[in-house]
Amino acid sequence: MPSADLLIPFFLASAVFACVPGPGMFYAAAQTLAAGRKAGWWSALGFHIAGLGHIAAAAFGVSALLAAVPALFTAMKLVGAAYLIWLGVRYLRGGRSSVPAPRRTPAPTALKALRDSVVVEALNPKSALFHLAFLPQFTDPAAGLPI
Incomplete structure (x- = not known):
């Protein structure tokens, strides 16, 4: 079991980050408003599932790989920045669309909200970089099981 020197700061930092709203919270709120409480809960679950994927990547050494190959880390940042720029330009x-009246689309289903939120969080470069930078700080490489 990790020492208190690692666990206490980890739990404190995790509690602070859990209380700060981010894009996932706003997406889940939008799903709730658009399709109801059930879709909102499924959307929140999707973000947690994708977050576990980021945690698993950090635990299995993607952070060490990015530290060992700085060019890969730079490429990841550039791809993330290009993705955000593409989203902004698309928005x-x-x-400025000249469509006179937007058509009302049907509310998304709960499973569609789950699927979309998993995709949104899994492809979120900011979230991936956060997990890859945050979690390794609380490992002990000298331990038998450092994770």
């Missing part, structure tokens, strides 16, 4: 171009 700006879509905002």
